[in-house]
Amino acid sequence: MKATGIVRRIDDLGRVVIPKEIRRTMRIKDGAPLEIYTSNDGEVIFRKYSPINELSENAAQAAEVMYKLGGAPAVIFDRDHVVAVAGVARREYNERRVTPALEEIMESRRGFVADKDNSTPVQPIEGIDQKALAVFPIVASGDVTGAVAYVSTDGNTTATQAQHTLAQATAMFLGKQIEE
Numbered sequence: 001m002k003a004t005g006i007v008r009r010i011d012d013l014g015r016v017v018i019p020k021e022i023r024r025t026m027r028i029k030d031g032a033p034l035e036i037y038t039s040n041d042g043e044v045i046f047r048k049y050s051p052i053n054e055l056s057e058n059a060a061q062a063a064e065v066m067y068k069l070g071g072a073p074a075v076i077f078d079r080d081h082v083v084a085v086a087g088v089a090r091r092e093y094n095e096r097r098v099t100p101a102l103e104e105i106m107e108s109r110r111g112f113v114a115d116k117d118n119s120t121p122v123q124p125i126e127g128i129d130q131k132a133l134a135v136f137p138i139v140a141s142g143d144v145t146g147a148v149a150y151v152s153t154d155g156n157t158t159a160t161q162a163q164h165t166l167a168q169a170t171a172m173f174l175g176k177q178i179e180e
Contacts, residue, residue: 050078052146059084078146111136133159136171140178
C-alpha cells in the first residue's frame with residue numbers, strides 16, 4: 001500500500017472525499033461502486049467493486065469453453081482489468097488493464113467484430129499487442145460490468161461467425177449470472 005500524503009477529514013454525515021487525482025489515476029468514475037474493508041490494524045480500505053471478480057471461477061470456465069469452441073484465445077474483463085483467460089499464458093495477461101478503446105466499446109454497450117470492412121483494429125489489453133477479433137460488453141441489471149473478447153493469434157485479423165456468436169452468448173450468460 002502506498003501513502004499519498006493526502007489527508008481528508010470526515011464530515012458530520014460520515015463522508016470523506018476521495019481526491020480527484022486519485023480518482024483519475026485509479027479510474028474511479030462518478031457513481032462507481034466501492035467495497036469497504038477494515039483490518040485489525042485500524043485501516044479502512046476502499047476497493048473498486050467488481051461483480052465479475054465474484055464469478056472469477058465461472059469466468060475462467062467460460063473462457064476455457066470459448067477457447068475450445070472458438071479456436072482463439074479468450075479473455076474476460078471486469079471494467080478495469082483482465083479477470084480470466086484461456087489459450088494464452090495466464091501470468092502474462094492476469095490483472096492487465098483494459099485500454100481506452102475497450103473502455104469505449106463497453107461504454108457504448110455495443111459489440112465489436114473484426115471483419116474485412118473494419119479498418120480500425122482494437123487493442124483491448126494494455127501492454128499486449130494483440131488485436132480483438134470479437135468483443136461484447138457484459139451487462140447486468142442495466143449496468144456494464146465488463147466484457148468478453150477473442151484476441152488474435154498468428155496474424156488472424158477477422159472473427160469467424162462462431163467466435164462472434166460465442167463471445168456474444170458468453171457476455172449475455174455472465175450478465176445473467178451476475179443478476180442472480
